[in-house]
Amino acid sequence: MKTKLTLLTAAILLASTSAFANYTGGSQGGFNGPSAGSVTVAEAKQRGDDAKVILQGNIISAQGGEYYTFKDSSGEITVEIDHDVWRGITVNPEDTVEIYGEIDKDWTSIKIDVDRIIKVTN
Template sequence: MKTFITISTLGLVLAASGSAFAAFNDGNASQGASTLGGFNGPTQGMINTVQAALESSDDTPVTLTGHIVKALGKKDYLFKDDTGEITVEISHKRWQGQEITPSDTVQIVGEVDKDWSERDIDVDTIRKL
C-alpha cells in the first residue's frame, strides 16, 4: 500500500511540474523552432555606443566596441569609440591573460555605473577582436 501511495504521489508531482517549467512565448515565434526555452519577445534596445552609455541610467547593460586608449589608475581605463570617451573599470580577473594595446579593437560587456555626477562602465567581459 505504501508503494502504491508513493508511486501515485510521484506521478502527480511529475505531471504537475511539466507546466511549471514552460517558458513564456508571446505567440510570434515559429512553432517548428526548437529552443532551449526562455523569453521570446520584445527587448530593450542594446546600448552599444559611448554616447548612449553616457545618457543611460544606472545598471543599464552595454556592449561597446572600440579602444582602450590609456590606464587611469589601478582598475580604471579610458575607453574610446567613434562617439566619445568613457572611463571603464576592469578588474584583473576580467583580462583573462589577454594583452591589449591602444591599437587593438576590443568589445566590452558590462553595465553603466552612475554616481553623483559621472558615469562609467563596470566591465564583466573584455574580448580582443
C-alpha cells in the same frame, strides 16, 4: 472538486513535459554573431545606472589601478576592469575590444564596470 483540480494539474504538467521532450537541440549555447545589444559611448552615457551595455572600440590609456579610458567613434568613457576580468588578454590602443558591463553613475561621474572583455579579430 479536489479530484477535478488534481486531474487538471496533472494534465497541465503532462502537457508541459511533452513540450520539453520535443527539444532535440544540442548544447544550450547562445547567439554567436554581431552584438545585437551593442551601443556607442554616447548612447551608454544616456542610459540609467546599472543598465547592461556592450561597447566596441579601443582602450586608449590607463588611468591607474583598474581604470582605463575607452573610446569609440562617439566619444570616450572611463571603464573599470578588475584584474581577474582580463583573463590574460593583452591589448594596446590599436586593438579593437568588445566590453560587456553595466553603467555605474553617481552624482559627478559615469563609468562602465566591465564584466567581460574580448579582443576582436578583424
